[in-house]
Amino acid sequence: MSRLKLPLYGKILSWFALNLAVLALLFFFFLKAQFRLGLDWMLSGEPGDRISAIGESVTFEFSRLAESEWPARLSAYDQKHGVTFGLFNNQGQQVYGKSITPPPEVMPRLIDRRPPGEQLNRRTVSKRQPGPVSKRPADAPPKPRFMLRAGKPARYWAGVHLDLVPQGGNPVTLVMVSDSISGGGLFLDLRPWLGLAAAGLIISALMWMPFVRGITGFIGTLNTAAGRIAHGKFDERIEKQRSDELGELSTSVNAMAAKLGDYMAQQRRITADVAHELCSPIARMQMALGVVEQRSTPDQATYLQKLDRELQHMAKLVEEVLAFSKAATIPDRETPENFDLLELIQNVLAREAPDNGIKLEVGDIKLRSLRNALDRGIGNIVRNAIRYAQDLEIQAKEENGRVIIQILDRGPGVPEEAISRLFEPFFRPEAARGRNTGGSGLGLAITKRCIEACGGTVTARNRQGGGLVVEVLIESMKPS
Numbered sequence: 402m403s404r405l406k407l408p409l410y411g412k413i414l415s416w417f418a419l420n421l422a423v424l425a426l427l428f429f430f431f432l433k434a435q436f437r438l439g440l441d442w443m444l445s446g447e448p449g450d451r452i453s454a455i456g457e458s459v460t461f462e463f464s465r466l467a468e469s470e471w472p473a474r475l476s477a478y479d480q481k482h483g484v485t486f487g488l489f490n491n492q493g494q495q496v497y498g499k500s501i502t503p504p505p506e507v508m509p510r511l512i513d514r515r516p517p518g519e520q521l522n523r524r525t526v527s528k529r530q531p532g533p534v535s536k537r538p539a540d541a542p543p544k545p546r547f548m549l550r551a552g553k554p555a556r557y558w559a560g561v562h563l564d565l566v567p568q569g570g571n572p573v574t575l576v577m578v579s580d581s582i583s584g585g586g587l588f589l590d591l592r593p594w595l596g597l598a599a600a601g602l603i604i605s606a607l608m609w610m611p612f613v614r615g616i617t618g619f620i621g622t623l624n625t626a627a628g629r630i631a632h633g634k635f636d637e638r639i640e641k642q643r644s645d646e647l648g649e650l651s652t653s654v655n656a657m658a659a660k661l662g663d664y665m666a667q668q669r670r671i672t673a674d675v676a677h678e679l680c681s682p683i684a685r686m687q688m689a690l691g692v693v694e695q696r697s698t699p700d701q702a703t704y705l706q707k708l709d710r711e712l713q714h715m716a717k718l719v720e721e722v723l724a725f726s727k728a729a730t731i732p733d734r735e736t737p738e739n740f741d742l743l744e745l746i747q748n749v750l751a752r753e754a755p756d757n758g759i760k761l762e763v764g765d766i767k768l769r770s771l772r773n774a775l776d777r778g779i780g781n782i783v784r785n786a787i788r789y790a791q792d793l794e795i796q797a798k799e800e801n802g803r804v805i806i807q808i809l810d811r812g813p814g815v816p817e818e819a820i821s822r823l824f825e826p827f828f829r830p831e832a833a834r835g836r837n838t839g840g841s842g843l844g845l846a847i848t849k850r851c852i853e854a855c856g857g858t859v860t861a862r863n864r865q866g867g868g869l870v871v872e873v874l875i876e877s878m879k880p881s
Contacts, residue, residue: 413609413613413616413617414606414609414613417605417606417609421602421605425598444546444547444548447590448548448559448587448588448589449546449548451587451588452546452548452559452560452561452577452587452588453544453546453561455478455482455561455575455577455587456544456546456561456562456563456575459478459563459565459575460563460564460565462474463565464565468497468567468568471488471497472497472498475487475488475497475498475499476498476499479499482577482584482585482586482587483579483584483585483586483587484577484578484579484584484585484587484588485498485499485501485577485578485579486498486499486575486576486577487499487501487575487576487578488567488573488574488575488576489503489511489560489573489574489576490567490570490571490572490573490574491511491512491513491571491572491573491574492512492571493508493511493512496567496570496573497567497573498576501576501578503558503576504551504552504553505551506549506551506552507549507551507552507558507560507576510547510549510558510560511560511574511576513545513562513571513572513574514545544561544562544563544564545561545562546559546560546561546562547559547560547561548560548588550582556578556579556580557578557579557580557581557582557584557588558576558577558578559576559577559578559579559584559587559588560574560575560576560577561574561575562574563575616647619641619643619647619651620647622639622641622651623639623647623650623651623654626638626639626654626658627654630654630657630658630661633665635658635659635661635662635665636658636662637658638655638658639651639654639655669726672722672725672726673722673723673726673727675722676719676722676723676726677723679715679719680716680719680723683712683715683716683719684716686712687709687712687713687716690705690708690709690712693705694709721843721844721847722843724843724847725826725843725846725847725850728774728847728850728851728854731771731773731774731850731851731854732771732854735771735772735773735774735854736771737769737770737771738769738770738771738772739767739768739769740767740768740769740770740772741765741766741767741768742763742766742767742768742797742804742806743761743763743764743765743766743797745772745775745776745779746761746763746779746795746797746806747761748776749776749779749780749783750783750795752780753780753783753784753787754783754784754787754793757787757793759783759793759794759795760793760794760795761794761795762794762795762796762797763795763796763797764797764798764799766797766798766799766804768804768875770855770856770875771851771854771855774851774852774854774855775851775852775855775875777847777848777851778847778848778849778851778852778855778859778873779806779808779848779873781844781845781847781848781851782808782845782848782859782871782873783795783808784844785844785845786808786810786812786869786871789810789812789813790810790811790812790813790868790869791810791811791812792810792811792868793808793809793810794807794808794809794810795807795808795809796809802876803874803875803876804874804875804876805872805873805874806872806873806874806875807870807871807872807873808870808871808873809864809868809869809870810864810868810869811864811866811867811868812867812868812869813867814863814864814867814868814869815830815861815863815869816830817863820861820862820863823845823861824845824846824848824849824859824861825846826842826843826846827842827843827846828842828846829842852873852875855875856875856876857873857874857875857876858873858874859871859872859873859874860872860874
């Protein structure tokens with residue numbers, strides 16, 4: 402089972418979202434604790450003002466109505482605000498409204514404990530002759546209010562003591578009951594809270610995004626540079642600079658690339674020098690062997706022939722090593738040319754496989770590239786395919802601004818674990834290919850350098866039904 406791959410950008414934003422969720426959870430438990438202790442603290446803000454305003458409205462409106470009309474008006478308030486309204490007398494008994502049974506915690510709150518002098522605008526309302534109510538002075542204190550969460554199941558209860566007295570009774574208390582803390586927006590309007598949370602989230606994201614993008618973008622640059630260095634582009638450098646640990650990492654990557662470039666250049670020089678120095682003694686040994694063969698007896702001829710074959714193999718190996726070393730300097734030694742791809746491939750086949758009847762499917766493709774490098778790269782692929790397989794095909798086409806060249810065979814193929822190493826120097830999957838051919842293991846490595854010198858790439862994969870496909874991709878530069 403593969404693990405879910407989450408980019409660093411996503412991980413940081415996920416951690417940020419988790420942080421916000423934890424803060425929201427803590428805030429929720431804090432509010433829950435506050436609600437358990439009591440909700441009277443909410444009355445000092447907008448919820449208290451709205452409850453007082455409802456009380457003033459009910460007092461003003463009901464004082465002008467006959468008591469027989471009060472139930473209908475309370476029902477209208479129920480529908481308008483989405484909560485249940487009721488009027489209770491000073492003994493905690495409901496006198497009007499939909500039947501409500503207050504829990505024990507609410508009952509003490511229903512008693513109006515104000516001194517008679519503070520109960521302003523008290524006026525008995527009769528059924529026959531409703532009387533007007535005078536305005537409460539602007540500097541008068543607000544009516545006593547309460548708000549709490551009580552009952553099983555728990556509900557939210559709010560109330561305000563009114564200066565409204567039914568016929569032959571006591572001042573009443575307006576009670577509002579809701580199953581939710583919002584109370585249809587009457588107790589608590591959640592929209593400002595949601596807006597505040599959304600604004601906080603957006604502002605936080607806007608503040609974090611440049612920081613996160615800066616880190617992930619720079620890491621992406623490091624990753625790209627490291628990948629190019631891993632593919633042998635030792636001149637790759639990270640130009641962006643930072644003053645933090647990532648900046649130190651980029652400096653280390655640049656230093657590593659420079660060291661690796663120097664090391665590989667030195668290794669190529671040593672390899673080329675050694676191969677070059679081996680040419681002379683091998684040539685002298687071949688000359689000496691030729692002299693010895695002229696003076697040898699028939700019994701010695703067999704051994705001398707074996708020795709000659711070994712010297713020839715050694716000479717060819719040294720030649721391949723020299724060619725591999727020189728392939729790294731192809732861009733410095735060759736210049737782009739205009740040429741016809743079909744003509745180039747035909748020349749390669751005439752040289753490498755004149756009698757193999759290789760099938761060609763190559764369109765009319767004109768290129769501007771390093772002709773000799775491409776010639777040698779394709780030639781090595783064809784020579785390698787002829788050595789191990791049969792029924793060769795070469796296909797070439799232009800697609801999305803690139804030239805795609807495929808050399809296909811029907812040989813034994815290559816083990817999947819060896820595919821990625823086919824173009825490494827001296828790698829020889831001979832046992833997997835089923836033939837012993839004495840190759841140097843440098844042919845495809847030289848091909849890779851030649852194709853890369855042309856600004857392209859070369860890859861290999863096993864062919865469905867058996868065989869191997871070697872694919873060359875080159876940017877389609879039109880002839881000038």
